[in-house]
Amino acid sequence: MRAMTYRGPYKVRVEEKDKPRIEHPNDAIVRVTLAAICGSDLHLYHGMMPDTRIGHTFGHEFIGVVDEVGSSVEGLKVGDRVMVPFNIYCGSCWFCARGLYSNCHNVNPNATAIGGIYGYSHSTGGYDGGQAEYVRVPFADVGPMVIPDWLADEDALLLTDAFSTGYFGAQLGDIVEGDTVVVLGAGPVGLAAARSAWLMGAGRVISIDQLDYRLEKAASFAFAETRNYTHYDDIVVEMKKTTGGLGADVVIDAVGAEADGNLVQHVTSAKLKLQGGSPVALNWAIDGVRKGGTISVMGAYGPLFSAVKFGDAMNKGLTLRMNQAPVKRQWPRLLEHIQAGYLKPSEMITHRIPLEHIAEGYHMFSSKLDGCIKTVVVPGS
Amino acid sequence: MPYTADKPVPPPTAEQLRARVPGWGADLDPADRPAWPKERFAPGVSGAHWEYPDEQQPREGREKSIEHLQLTPVFGTAQPLHGLSGAIRRYAYDRFSEGRAAHWLLLVAGDRVESTGAHLRSLVTLRPDNPVTETGLLSELHRHPIASRRGRVDVRHQVLDPVIVAGPWLVAGGVAWMLARRLLRR
Numbered sequence: 001m002r003a004m005t006y007r008g009p010y011k012v013r014v015e016e017k018d019k020p021r022i023e024h025p026n027d028a029i030v031r032v033t034l035a036a037i038c039g040s041d042l043h044l045y046h047g048m049m050p051d052t053r054i055g056h057t058f059g060h061e062f063i064g065v066v067d068e069v070g071s072s073v074e075g076l077k078v079g080d081r082v083m084v085p086f087n088i089y090c091g092s093c094w095f096c097a098r099g100l101y102s103n104c105h106n107v108n109p110n111a112t113a114i115g116g117i118y119g120y121s122h123s124t125g126g127y128d129g130g131q132a133e134y135v136r137v138p139f140a141d142v143g144p145m146v147i148p149d150w151l152a153d154e155d156a157l158l159l160t161d162a163f164s165t166g167y168f169g170a171q172l173g174d175i176v177e178g179d180t181v182v183v184l185g186a187g188p189v190g191l192a193a194a195r196s197a198w199l200m201g202a203g204r205v206i207s208i209d210q211l212d213y214r215l216e217k218a219a220s221f222a223f224a225e226t227r228n229y230t231h232y233d234d235i236v237v238e239m240k241k242t243t244g245g246l247g248a249d250v251v252i253d254a255v256g257a258e259a260d261g262n263l264v265q266h267v268t269s270a271k272l273k274l275q276g277g278s279p280v281a282l283n284w285a286i287d288g289v290r291k292g293g294t295i296s297v298m299g300a301y302g303p304l305f306s307a308v309k310f311g312d313a314m315n316k317g318l319t320l321r322m323n324q325a326p327v328k329r330q331w332p333r334l335l336e337h338i339q340a341g342y343l344k345p346s347e348m349i350t351h352r353i354p355l356e357h358i359a360e361g362y363h364m365f366s367s368k369l370d371g372c373i374k375t376v377v378v379p380g381s
Numbered sequence: 382m383p384y385t386a387d388k389p390v391p392p393p394t395a396e397q398l399r400a401r402v403p404g405w406g407a408d409l410d411p412a413d414r415p416a417w418p419k420e421r422f423a424p425g426v427s428g429a430h431w432e433y434p435d436e437q438q439p440r441e442g443r444e445k446s447i448e449h450l451q452l453t454p455v456f457g458t459a460q461p462l463h464g465l466s467g468a469i470r471r472y473a474y475d476r477f478s479e480g481r482a483a484h485w486l487l488l489v490a491g492d493r494v495e496s497t498g499a500h501l502r503s504l505v506t507l508r509p510d511n512p513v514t515e516t517g518l519l520s521e522l523h524r525h526p527i528a529s530r531r532g533r534v535d536v537r538h539q540v541l542d543p544v545i546v547a548g549p550w551l552v553a554g555g556v557a558w559m560l561a562r563r564l565l566r567r
Contacts, residue, residue, distance in 0.1 A: 007503075008496030010542070011515040015508075024437040024455055047496075050488035051470060053460035054499040072435070075428060090455065091429030098420040101427070106434060109445035109453045113479055116457070122470075123488070126457030138455050142428045171414045177406070178392040198402040201409040203392020210534055223402050230534050244382055244389020266538045304485050329415045333408070342404025363517025367539065370524035 002379065003132030004358045006056045009047030010366075012359050017057070020128065020136035025072035028140035030082060034157045035130045035377040036061035037358075037365050039187050040300040042258065044121060045362050048269070048302055051110065051122040059377075060086035060118040061161045062130025063153060066140075075141045082144040083156040084137055085164075085327035088116030088127060091142035102324035107138065113303065114324065123303065131358060133379045145331060151338065154376065158188075158345035159334060161327065162374065166192020166254065167334060168325035169298035170200055173250035178203035182239060182248040182288060183224070184281045186214035188348050188374045189298050190254035194222035195343065197252075206242065208235060208284075213371045221347055239288035247290035255281035256299025257306065269306070279306040286313045297322035349374045354381040444474040466495035512550055 003017045020029055041058050043049045066080045076082065089096050089104035095115075096104050107116035108125035116138070119129015128135065137144060147156045166189045175181060181197040183190050186209035197205045206225045207218035215226035227242075229235040240247055257269070257278065265278040285295045286309050295318055313320060337343045350373045353361045361375050382389055392398075398405045408414050434454040444462060445452050462471055473487035503510045513519065530536050 007510055007515055008500060010545075011510060011512075012517075013511075013515045023458060025435050047492060050485045050492065052492055053466075054495050055460050057459070072430075074430065088455075089427075090434050091427030092424065092431055092434065096427055096429070097424040098422055100420065106453050107455050109443060109449055109456045110474065111446050111479055112448040116455075122457070122460070126459045128457070128459040139429070139434070141430065174411075177395070177409060178388070180390070180392070198398070198405045199408040200414065201406045203398070204390075230532070242390075245384065246389060267541070303479065304482075304489075333413065333415050337404060337407065340404065340407075342407060359515055359517040360520035361517070364520045364524050367526075367529070368533070368535075369520065369526060369529040371529070372524075 001133040002355060003057045003128070004059065004355065004377075006044065006052060006054060006058065008054065010045065012045065012058075012362055014356050014358060017055075017132070019134050022068060022070045023136065024138060025070045026139050026141055027070040028066050028073060028076055028137045028144070029068040030062075030064040030084065030130075030135050030137050030144070031067045032062050032064040032130050032133060032135055032379050033081075034063050034153055035059045035132075035355075035379065036157055036160075036162070037131075037361055037375045037377060038161055039189065039365075040120075040256070041362075042366050043256075043300060043302060045366060046258070048257070049121045049123060050303060053122060053126075056119065056121065057128040057130075057132050058119040059129030059131030059135075060120055061157060062118070062135065063147065063156050063160065064130070064135070066144075067134060069140060073140045076144060076146070081147045083147050083160050084118070084130070084144045086117055086161040087143065087324065087327055088118060088125060088138050089142060090139055096142075099326060099329055100323075101326035101328060111303075117324075131355065131377055131379075133355075143328065145328065148335065151335070152346065154346035154349060155338060155344065157376065158192075158348070158374075159327070159331060161325070162188040162348075163192040163343075163345040164327040164330040164334060165189050165298055165325040166194075167196040167199075167330050168323075168327075169193040169252045169254060169296050170196035172294075172296035172298075172321040172323070173197070173200075173252055174294050174319070174321070175200040175202055175250055177201035179249040180204040180206070180243055181250045181252065182206045182208060183218075183252045183254055184208050184284060185254035185256075185299065186211070186218040186226075187254065190252070191218060191222050191348050191373070192345070193252045193254050193296075193298060194218055194224045197250075198223065199337065199342065202250075206239075206248070208239075211368060214373060217348065217373060236284060236287040239284075243290070247288055247293060249290060250294050250296065251285040251289040253281050253285045253295065253297045253299045257301045265306075269304075279308045283309045286316070286318065289316070289318060291316045292318070294319040294321065298325070349376055351375040353377060355379040444471055446474060446479060447476075448478050464495070464498065466491040466498065469494060512547065
């Protein structure tokens, strides 16, 4: 089969790989019909995620058609059109029994801090991902869901991670009616979080980013007020001024480790991989939220250290909530919202490319060229 | 603006917001939010029809974190450990917990050893690494490279990227040229 493979930092290509096979009785093999490139794939692409091995196939956002099922699979059959949450989880361990699917203890031998994720290095279990023609889907009775007939493929694709994660980020903000919500980052997850904050009763939603084209999307797709932080001497002061001096009730960090820090941070993290990235976004969240406020972290941070202003967080009495989204828990409610016409996640897609052009897709996304917000990858085209 | 008990910037009314944003307030009740309550013991709702999953085979030789009491019943088999990078990674997994910087820095070192070795090996294959196609540079031709970068603060960092990507190639080329010249002079 054809699959994207990692060749080292900033280098990927498409090559022939063996088609995945059933390795466990509850596995399924899914023929991928659509995949996407996620912002957190860039941590792998930039060589920042430890234990990313040569030949690894990325891609944790994908949908497809069931091609083969293992002997103990009861809920899926060959030919089913399925969406697959980016989390791999067993459904039965201590964490899964409490709904913490992204924290499953039975699928990732390489670490205990995080569960399994498709195509996200051996730090998350060593599973190849969906930027390929076929992918192995463990625990087929637990993770995937048959896509309802009325749901379009591209909307389903966005539910496998980006939109569900943004919605989860808004939930973790514990928003109450009238809250002022600041969303750091206007990439796909930030856009979804901003849009979702309204569902939960936000009174104001403010998106902050450095790219005007993304802020335009935040205004049109997520109905947010926007601030381009490069236009302000100090964005924290602007966050205070716009909230009457107090700060926002809720700040959602949808940026993560690769925030654009100072030169020293950039060289030691992005270039030398000696720290887990720049803590700029997280520190802005701590500074910009009001005392007693809540910070929700959706941005992906690697396991390496980075300097976070934890003293300020303590002094301000903040609540910090964070996790990888347990995607499948969000689906029933999100499907209701899509069916009611409140949301159309696929509106954030800007580019569609064949799998064979994926190296160019990664460069375009990494370098933020051509107004790129979300890129869909189509195998076999 | 004096600091009083009231919210300094009053938000719009619910009616105004409903008129502006489709679905505003649909999840006002936290009970309608699927992540609330945060943890609810509900075994059996996930679709799992086992108390403990069957164990994937074969299990020998698969590395695991020393924080795990056992090899997990299911695991990825994407790229098994091999060679020098494999030895470095295995040492990181066998010796250091996830709480130790040495664990992660050894894994990063293993990554660099493997990618350098894979690159060198590719040079003696029919499909060597190609710094033009594999870095996606060709997308610069038709993705508005100048307009896309105008006014951005991260551009000052991006000037380092070509140095990082092309630098090793230039150094290797220079060394090869010097060696070739020295051989030809003999």
